[in-house]
Structure formats: structure tokens, C-alpha cells
Amino acid sequence: MPEFPDIILFAIPFFIISMMLELYVTTKENIQTYEKKDAFSSIAMGIGNVVLGFLSKALVLLAFMFIYTNFRVFTIPFAWWSLMLLFLADDFSYYWFHRISHECRLFWASHIVHHSSQKYNLSTALRQTWSGGFYSFVFWLWLPLIGFHPGMILLQMAISLLYQFWIHTEAIDKMPKWFEAVFNTPSHHRVHHGSNPLYLDRNHAGILIIWDKLFGTFQAELKAEKVIYGLTSNINTYNPLKIAFHEWISMSKDSFTGKKSFKNRLKYLLKPPGWKHDGTGKLSDDLRKEWREKGDRSQAQCSVGSKKADRLQKHSQY
Structure with missing residues (x-):
């Protein structure tokens, strides 16, 4: 070799x-x-x-x-x-x-x-x-x-x-x-x-x-959705030590402090980022679902507004 x-x-x-x-x-x-x-x-x-x-x-x-x-x-x-x-x-x-x-x-x-x-x-x-x-x-x-x-x-x-x-x-x-x-x-x-x-x-x-x-994890880059780089909650620091270890500190606090069962303490290590034992956390799938629902509501509102505009235009013609 x-x-x-x-x-x-x-x-x-x-x-x-x-x-x-x-x-x-x-x-x-x-x-x-x-x-x-x-x-x-x-x-x-x-x-x-x-x-x-x-x-x-x-x-x-x-x-x-x-x-x-x-x-x-x-x-x-x-x-x-x-x-x-x-x-x-x-x-x-x-x-x-x-x-x-x-x-x-x-x-x-x-x-x-x-x-x-x-x-x-x-x-x-x-x-x-x-x-x-x-x-x-x-x-x-x-x-x-x-x-x-x-x-x-x-x-x-x-x-x-x-x-x-x-x-x-x-x-x-x-x-x-x-x-x-x-x-x-x-x-x-x-x-x-x-x-x-x-x-x-x-x-x-x-x-x-x-x-x-x-x-099933592929997503093409879309012209209509410009990429926003970084984290969902940015750390806003240029300090290499903070960049290297900030999440280790945050994870340790979540896992080893406060009143939690051993099972939940372990889950803070094994579950995806954003998970919380009290159910208040949001995972990436949750954020994606909210984003899509918001987009659907916006499209629905635009559709209703368009229909109202069409009715007003027809009414003005008589």
C-alpha cells in the first residue's frame, strides 16, 4: 500500500x-x-x-x-x-x-x-x-x-x-x-x-x-427564492472561540440544567436542533410548513382580491 x-x-x-x-x-x-x-x-x-x-x-x-x-x-x-x-x-x-x-x-x-x-x-x-x-x-x-x-x-x-x-x-x-x-x-x-x-x-x-x-432531501435553487445565508438565529460574532463552541455551551445548558427527566436530557443531545422538551420548539420541517401555509394564505388573499377587482370592473361597465 x-x-x-x-x-x-x-x-x-x-x-x-x-x-x-x-x-x-x-x-x-x-x-x-x-x-x-x-x-x-x-x-x-x-x-x-x-x-x-x-x-x-x-x-x-x-x-x-x-x-x-x-x-x-x-x-x-x-x-x-x-x-x-x-x-x-x-x-x-x-x-x-x-x-x-x-x-x-x-x-x-x-x-x-x-x-x-x-x-x-x-x-x-x-x-x-x-x-x-x-x-x-x-x-x-x-x-x-x-x-x-x-x-x-x-x-x-x-x-x-x-x-x-x-x-x-x-x-x-x-x-x-x-x-x-x-x-x-x-x-x-x-x-x-x-x-x-x-x-x-x-x-x-x-x-x-x-x-x-x-x-428525498434535494431542493433546487429557485430564482424566486433568493438564498439568505446563515442560521435561523444568527450568532452575530466574529470571535473564533465563540463560533467554535457557542452551540456546545447552548446544548449543555439545555441538557444539563433545569428540571428535566433523564430521557429529556438525552433528547437534547439526540433530537434535531430546535427541539424542546415542553413542545415549544420548532424544527426545520415545522418552519417549512409554516412558510408554505403563509404562502398559501397570501395566494388565497390575492385570488380573493382579484375576484373582487373583476366584479368591480364588470359593475363599472354597466
């Missing part, structure tokens, strides 16, 4: 050049996508992720090697066909990791970092968690179990992360239709970063958008 380099570290100059190019293009096109403090916060989160990554990747490699050495069912060789299988298996794992990160508050506590910016640009891609790397790898444990070498898995995980860098931009509207149908694109991922009720918890894809279409 060959040794694989950490391609994310080698890609850092590419990240910097790409952000400078995007800033030039968006400024020329008068697209106000960058804000200095926000961009520096995202870059700071990215640097922290890389530094802590030396520890978290060691833990991940140790866990993968332990399973691969002691419990693997097969031994999958390093070959072109195994890399293709791994590509699909890794992307499938990423979809479910990403989806659960929106549907379970314990995982959302780390993933919320990536959604905390109210801007959307290539620097947003660098706004990565400082804590998720220490436990999110559980979604990939089945890969060394069936026989993929840990080195291959880590390489493919890095490739997936690298691919997702370029889709964090408003400088690209739409890719060709065939590409939009199969792959994750800037348009699809803008939806994912939207706080609009219609867009909440949609398009969890890593590289292939087909998983969202297959499992």
Missing part, C-alpha cells in the same frame, strides 16, 4: 489564489460577497481546524487501523476499481454524516460552525469545525471493516473535502444541466447554506447530488 500525502496541506496555496481571484471577479461584477471581518473569522476557523487536525487525524487513523487489522472481512487491494468503489462508498458515508449533522444536535454542535457565516464565498469553505473531527469519523468505520485500507480512506476523504471547496461561491450561477443532475454544484450548495425555510436541511451531498435525490 503506497503512502499518501495530506493533499489538503498542499492545496492551501490553491485556496489562497482562488479566494483572491473570486474577490476580483465578484468585485468587478459588483457582487458584495466578501466582508473583511467575516472572511478573517472563516480563515481563523480553517487554521484551527488544520492545527487540531493533526490530533484528530491521528485518532481517526488509529481507529481505522484497529478495525482494519483485527476485524476486516475482506482485503481490498489498491487498484483502479477499488478506488472507484471507495469513491462511491465514501460519498455515501459523507451524505449520511452530513444529513445526521443537521438532524442530531450532538453532531450539529460541531457542524453549525460551517453554517454560521451570513456571507457565502470561498472563505466560507474554510470555516470548519474544531471539534467534529474527533467523533464524526464514526460514519466511515464500516469502510475498514469491509476491507478498505485506512490510507485509501483518508485520501478519498481529503479528495471529497477538496472538491467541496469550489462550490462555496456566488461567482458561478449554474453548471451544464448534465453536471447539475449528477454532481454537487455551487447552486446546489447555496441551497444547503440557506436559512430560508424552503432550503433548510436540504442538499447534503459531498460530491454526488444523486444521494439527495434518492433519499
Whole structure:
């Protein structure tokens, strides 16, 4: 098995050049996508992720090697066909990791970092968690179990992360239709970063958008519904420490303080963001339902107003 380099570290100059190019293009096109403090916060989160990554990747490699050495069912060789299988298996794992990160508050506590910016640009891609790397790898444990070498898995995980860098931009509207149908694109991922009720918890894809279409979480970007970036309740801070840990603090308060049953304390960790034990919380599906009902009422009122206008016009003709 060959040794694989950490391609994310080698890609850092590419990240910097790409952000400078995007800033030039968006400024020329008068697209106000960058804000200095926000961009520096995202870059700071990215640097922290890389530094802590030396520890978290060691833990991940140790866990993968332990399973691969002691419990693997097969031994999958390093070959072109195994890399293709791994590509699909890794992307499938990423979809479910990403989806659960929106549907379970314990995982959302780390993933919320990536959604905390109210801007959307290539620097947003660098706004990565400082804590998720220490436990999110559980979604990939089945890969060394069936026989993929840990080195291959880590390489493919890095490739997936690298691919997702370029889709964090408003400088690209739409890719060709065939590409939009199969792959994750800037348009699809803008939806994912939207706080609009219609867009909440949609398009969890890593590289292939087909998983969202297959499992019912796909939503196309609509011209009539401009994406509003950020959270449903924005944290409004540029402090990296607050960005990294504010949800951990909030979740801990909800779970471990006040008079609650043990079952409800556990639910604050396992239920989706927005859940409350007294029934007052609103989940993304609740917000989406309210938004649609509001739209239906507005359409009904417009329809009634139109009918009244028609009657008045007919009356004025007599």
C-alpha cells in the first residue's frame, strides 16, 4: 500500500489564489460577497481546524487501523476499481454524516460552525469545525471493516473535502444541466447554506447530488427564492472561540440544567436542533410548513382580491 500525502496541506496555496481571484471577479461584477471581518473569522476557523487536525487525524487513523487489522472481512487491494468503489462508498458515508449533522444536535454542535457565516464565498469553505473531527469519523468505520485500507480512506476523504471547496461561491450561477443532475454544484450548495425555510436541511451531498435525490432531501435553487445565508438565529460574532463552541455551551445548558427527566436530557443531545422538551420548539420541517401555509394564505388573499377587482370592473361597465 503506497503512502499518501495530506493533499489538503498542499492545496492551501490553491485556496489562497482562488479566494483572491473570486474577490476580483465578484468585485468587478459588483457582487458584495466578501466582508473583511467575516472572511478573517472563516480563515481563523480553517487554521484551527488544520492545527487540531493533526490530533484528530491521528485518532481517526488509529481507529481505522484497529478495525482494519483485527476485524476486516475482506482485503481490498489498491487498484483502479477499488478506488472507484471507495469513491462511491465514501460519498455515501459523507451524505449520511452530513444529513445526521443537521438532524442530531450532538453532531450539529460541531457542524453549525460551517453554517454560521451570513456571507457565502470561498472563505466560507474554510470555516470548519474544531471539534467534529474527533467523533464524526464514526460514519466511515464500516469502510475498514469491509476491507478498505485506512490510507485509501483518508485520501478519498481529503479528495471529497477538496472538491467541496469550489462550490462555496456566488461567482458561478449554474453548471451544464448534465453536471447539475449528477454532481454537487455551487447552486446546489447555496441551497444547503440557506436559512430560508424552503432550503433548510436540504442538499447534503459531498460530491454526488444523486444521494439527495434518492433519499428525498434535494431542493433546487429557485430564482424566486433568493438564498439568505446563515442560521435561523444568527450568532452575530466574529470571535473564533465563540463560533467554535457557542452551540456546545447552548446544548449543555439545555441538557444539563433545569428540571428535566433523564430521557429529556438525552433528547437534547439526540433530537434535531430546535427541539424542546415542553413542545415549544420548532424544527426545520415545522418552519417549512409554516412558510408554505403563509404562502398559501397570501395566494388565497390575492385570488380573493382579484375576484373582487373583476366584479368591480364588470359593475363599472354597466
